[in-house]
Amino acid sequence: MVGPRPTDSSADGIPVxxxxxxxxxxxxxxxxxxxxxxxxxxxxxxxxxxxSGAGKSTLIRxxxxxxxxxxxxxxxxxxxxxxLKRRDVPRIRRRIGIVFQDFKLLPxxxxxxxxxxxxxxxxxxxxxxxxxxxxxxxxxxxxAQADQRPGELSGGEQQRTAIARALVHDPHFFIADEPTGNLxxxxxxxxxxLLLRINEMGVTVLMATHNAEVVTALRKRVVGLEDGRVVRxxxxxxxxxxx
Amino acid sequence: xxxxxxxxxxxxxxxxWRNALMSLAATASMVLMLTLLSGVIILWFGLxxxxxxxxxxxxxVAYLNDSATSQDVxxxxxxxxxxxxxxxxxxxxxxxxxADFRARQPEVANLVNSLPSNPLPASFEISLRDxxxxxxxxxxxxxxxxxxxxxxxxxxxxxxxxxxxVVSTIGIVVLVIVGLTVLFIIVNTIRLAVVARSEEIExxxxxxxxxxxxxxxxVFEGAFVGFLxxxxxxxxxxxxxxxxxxxxxSFFNVLPVQANTMVGQNVALIVLATxxxxxxxxxxxxxxxxxxx
Numbered sequence: 092m093v094g095p096r097p098t099d100s101s102a103d104g105i106p107v108x109x110x111x112x113x114x115x116x117x118x119x120x121x122x123x124x125x126x127x128x129x130x131x132x133x134x135x136x137x138x139x140x141x142x143s144g145a146g147k148s149t150l151i152r153x154x155x156x157x158x159x160x161x162x163x164x165x166x167x168x169x170x171x172x173x174x175l176k177r178r179d180v181p182r183i184r185r186r187i188g189i190v191f192q193d194f195k196l197l198p199x200x201x202x203x204x205x206x207x208x209x210x211x212x213x214x215x216x217x218x219x220x221x222x223x224x225x226x227x228x229x230x231x232x233x234x235a236q237a238d239q240r241p242g243e244l245s246g247g248e249q250q251r252t253a254i255a256r257a258l259v260h261d262p263h264f265f266i267a268d269e270p271t272g273n274l275x276x277x278x279x280x281x282x283x284x285l286l287l288r289i290n291e292m293g294v295t296v297l298m299a300t301h302n303a304e305v306v307t308a309l310r311k312r313v314v315g316l317e318d319g320r321v322v323r324x325x326x327x328x329x330x331x332x333x334x
Numbered sequence: 335x336x337x338x339x340x341x342x343x344x345x346x347x348x349x350x351w352r353n354a355l356m357s358l359a360a361t362a363s364m365v366l367m368l369t370l371l372s373g374v375i376i377l378w379f380g381l382x383x384x385x386x387x388x389x390x391x392x393x394x395v396a397y398l399n400d401s402a403t404s405q406d407v408x409x410x411x412x413x414x415x416x417x418x419x420x421x422x423x424x425x426x427x428x429x430x431x432x433a434d435f436r437a438r439q440p441e442v443a444n445l446v447n448s449l450p451s452n453p454l455p456a457s458f459e460i461s462l463r464d465x466x467x468x469x470x471x472x473x474x475x476x477x478x479x480x481x482x483x484x485x486x487x488x489x490x491x492x493x494x495x496x497x498x499x500v501v502s503t504i505g506i507v508v509l510v511i512v513g514l515t516v517l518f519i520i521v522n523t524i525r526l527a528v529v530a531r532s533e534e535i536e537x538x539x540x541x542x543x544x545x546x547x548x549x550x551x552x553v554f555e556g557a558f559v560g561f562l563x564x565x566x567x568x569x570x571x572x573x574x575x576x577x578x579x580x581x582x583x584s585f586f587n588v589l590p591v592q593a594n595t596m597v598g599q600n601v602a603l604i605v606l607a608t609x610x611x612x613x614x615x616x617x618x619x620x621x622x623x624x625x626x627x
Contacts, residue, residue, distance in 0.1 A: 155540070178544065185542035195537055212543035214338050260542065 105169040106130045107264050107295040108154065113163035115149050115319075123149035125319040126163070131297065133263075136290045138306045139299040140330060141316035147299040150316070151268050154297075155187055156180055168263065185213060188257030188265040188294075192272035194249045196241040196256075202248075203228070203237040206256045213260070227255040231285060247278035254285060265289055267298040271305070279305065303330035338547065346554035349527045357559060360516075360523040364563035364612065365570070367512045368605045372571055374505035375604060376578075379597045381498045388490055394462065394471050395485040397455040400428075402480035407456075410478060414460055417474070419467035424459040428452050455482060513612065520559065520616030524552050528624050535624075545625055552621045553614055560613025564606040571601065 108131040115124040124146045131137055139147050152158045153165050156172045165172045167183060175183060196205050203224055210220045228234045231251040241249050250270055257265065267286060271279035283305050290296045300306060306313060307329040315323035315332075323332060350357045398407070407425060414423045426434070431454040436443040446453075460471060472484045528535070538548055575598065 181539075181542040181544045183542075184540065187542075189540055195533070195540070197534060197537065208537070209541035211337070211341055212538045212541065212547045214341075214544075214547065216337055256541065 106132045106166075107135070107168060108297070109164075109166040110150075110153075111164045111166075113153065113160045113165055115146075115153065115158065116161045122319050124153075124160075127316075127319075127321050129314060129321060129324070131295060133295055134290070134293055136287070136296045136309075136311045137298070138309075138311055138313045138330075139297060139316065140301070140306060140313055141322075145316040146319040147316055148268065149319075151189075151266055151297075151299060154266060155184060155189060181213070185260045186263050188254075188260065188262035190250065190253045190257050190267050190270050192269040194241070194253045194273075196249055196252055198241050201238050201240055202233055202244070202252045202255075205241070205252055206259055209256045209259050223259055224255075227258045230258060230288075231255045245278070246274050247281055250274065250278075250282050251285065254282070254289075258289065262294060265294050265296045267296065267300075269299055269301065271300065271302050276304070283309070306330035338550070341547070342550040342554050345551035346558055349531070349551060349555045350558055353523070353527055353530060356523050356526055357555075360519050360559050361563045361566070363519050364516050364559065364609060365566050367509075367516045368563055368567035368609055369570060370512055371509055371608060372567060372601050372605055374501070374509060375601050376597065377501055378498070378505065379600070381494065381501060385491065385494045385498065388487065388494065390465060394458075394460040394468060394475070396458045396460070396472075396475045397482045397485070398457060398480050399482045400455065402456065406480040410458065410480060414458065414471075417471065419462055419464070419471055420460055421463055422461045426457045426459060428454055428456045431456065513608075517612055517616050520556055520613055521620045523559070524556055524617040524620040525624070527555060528552060528621060548625060549618070549621045552617045556613035556615075556617025556620075557610050558613070560609035560611065561606075563613075564609035567605050567609070568602050571598075571605075 108129070110127050110129040113124055113127040114122065116122045127146075127150070139150065141147055149158070153160055153172070154167065156175065159173050168186065170183065172183070197208065200208065206224045206227060207220050210223060215223070225234070225237075228237055231254050233248060233251055233255060236244060236248060241252065244252065250273075254270075265286070270286070271282050274282060279302060286296055286298060287309075310327040310329070312326045313323065313328040313330070314321060411423055411425060414420050429452070432446065432452050435454060436446065458475075462468065462471065468487060472486075475481045475484050535548055
C-alpha cells in the first residue's frame with residue numbers, strides 16, 4: 092500500500108485543493124512555505140505532519156484565505172484564491188469547515204447556540220436554523236448536551252461542538268488544525284472516528300497533527316512538511332518515514 | 335434581510351449594555367453637544383426672525399427738534415400725505431411719547447417724573463406702501479429743518495447681520511470642535527466594543543460571515559447611542575421650552591410668536607439627524623479600520 096503519490100491530480104476532475112509552487116514569505120523576510128506543490132482530490136483524507144514551525148499553520152491560513160501566497164497559486168475547487176473578490180471570501184469559507192486545537196467556542200452560549208451562531212451570522216432564515224442544528228448535533232452525538240455551556244463540557248465534547256459548528260454549513264472540505272492536541276488518547280480516538288465518518292459522507296478532510304499513534308494506525312495519505320517544504324507525500328503511510 | 339436586521343439590532347442592543355458605562359458616557363457627551371447645537375440653532379433662528387421682521391418693517395420714524403413749531407408740523411404732515419409712497423402719517427407729540435413710554439415701562443415711570451423736563455422728542459410715524467421706498471422718504475425727511483433725525487433701519491439691519499454672522503461663526507467653530515470630540519469618543523467606544531467581541535468576530539469570519547454581518551451590529555450600536563442622546567436632548571428642550579419661550583419673547587419682543595413650533599420641529603429634526611449621523615459615522619469608521627486588517 093505504501094507508495095508515492097503523484098503531485099498532480101488524477102483523471103477524476105478538478106481537485107478540491109491544489110497548490111502550485113506556493114511560497115509564503117512574511118514581511119520580516121522569514122519564509123514559512125517554499126515552493127509547495129500539493130493536490131487533494133475530492134473525498135481524500137490527508138494527514139499534514141511535521142515539527143512545529145514547519146509551515147502547517149501557514150498552509151492552513153492560505154487555504155482559508157486569511158493570508159495570500161507570496162508566489163504560486165492556491166486553488167480551492169478550481170478557484171484561484173488570490174483572484175477572489177473580497178465579498179466572495181465569506182462564500183468560499185462556508186464551503187470549508189474548520190476546527191482548531193483550542194475549539195474557539197463562545198463560553199456564554201450553549202452548545203446549541205454556538206452551532207446556531209454559524210448560521211445566524213451568515214444570514215440563514217430562522218426557520219431553517221433549528222432543524223439544521225439538531226441534525227448536526229445528532230451527527231456528533233451531542234443532542235443530550237445541547238443546553239449546556241462549553242464550561243460544563245469535557246474537552247472531547249467541546250471539540251465535538253466545534254465540529255458540529257463546522258459541519259452546519261455542509262462543507263465540502265474539512266480542515267482540522269491539531270484537533271486532538273488538547274485531548275487525552277481515548278477522547279482523541281473519538282474525535283478521529285468522527286472525522287472518519289465525516290470523510291465517509293464524502294467530505295474531503297485535511298488534518299494537521301502531531302499525533303503519531305493515530306496517523307500510523309490509520310494508514311492514510313501523509314504529507315510531511317519540514318522547514319516550509321513538502322518532504323514527503325505518501326499514501327497509506329505511517330507518522331514517521333518507513334524507509 | 336429580516337434575519338439580518340433582527341440579528342444586527344439584537345447584537346447592537348447587547349453591545350450597548352455589555353459596556354454600559356462607556357456607552358452611557360458616550361451618550362452623555364453627545365447630549366452635551368446636541369444641547370449646545372440646539373442653543374446655537376435657536377439663537378440663530380431667533381436673530382434671523384428678528385432681522386426679517388425689521389427688514390419687513392414698513393414704518394419710517396422721524397424725530398423732530400424741540401424747536402419745531404406747530405406750523406412746521408402741519409406743513410410736514412401735508413407734504414408727507416401728498417407723497418405717493420406714504421399711506422398714513424401719525425404725529426406723536428412730546429407729551430404723547432412720554433405717556434406711551436410710561437405705559438410701556440411702568441417700572442421706570444417714577445424715574446422719568448423726577449426729570450426737570452420731558453426728554454422724549456416728538457416724532458412722525460409714517461407707514462409706507464412698500465419697504466423699498468424707505469430711502470426716498472428718509473432722504474426727504476433728513477432735508478427738513480424741523481427733523482432732528484430719522485431712525486436708520488439700514489444701520490439696525492447691518493448691525494443685526496453682523497451680530498448674526500459673529501454668532502454663526504463662533505457657533506460653528508465651537509460645534510465643529512465639540513462635534514469632533516464626540517466623534518472621537520464614539521469611535522473609541524465602538525472600538526472597545528469591537529475588541530470585546532474580537533473572539534466572536536474571529537469565529538464569524540471563520541464560519542463565513544460577510545463583512546456586513548460583522549459591521550452593521552456596531553453601526554447600529556453607534557446609531558443607538560446617537561438616537562438615545564437625541565431623545566434625551568429633545569426631552570430636555572421640551573422641559574425648558576416654556577421658560578425659554580418666555581425669555582425669548584421678552585428678549586426679542588418683536589419676535590412673531592407663531593414661529594416657535596416650526597423652530598421646535600426644525601431643531602428636533604436637526605438634533606436627531608446630527609446625533610444618529612455622528613453615531614453611524616463614528617462606528618462605521620471604527621469597524622472599517624478593524625475589518626481592513
